[in-house]
Amino acid sequence: MRFAVRVKPGARREAVGGRYGDALVVAVTARAIEGRANAAVCKAIAKAFGIRGHDVTIVAGERGRDKVIEVPDAPDRLDELLRC
16 A cells, blocks of 8 residues: 655654645654654554554655655555544
């Protein structure tokens, strides 16, 4: 499954949920330095979906706030997370 994500790096706390246009909002405490925020995004999404971190892949948007994420065989929680 692929979906769009809007990242908020440097947030006070980690959170996955909400909508920014059609994208899922992911807030991470890590700053966007040396790929730390990307790693934190993958970890946060994995935790929210209840899967392993290395199963989450950033398909597009490595260097920006808007990303496309791929999660194979993920439970269908995306709609629930978008409503938060």
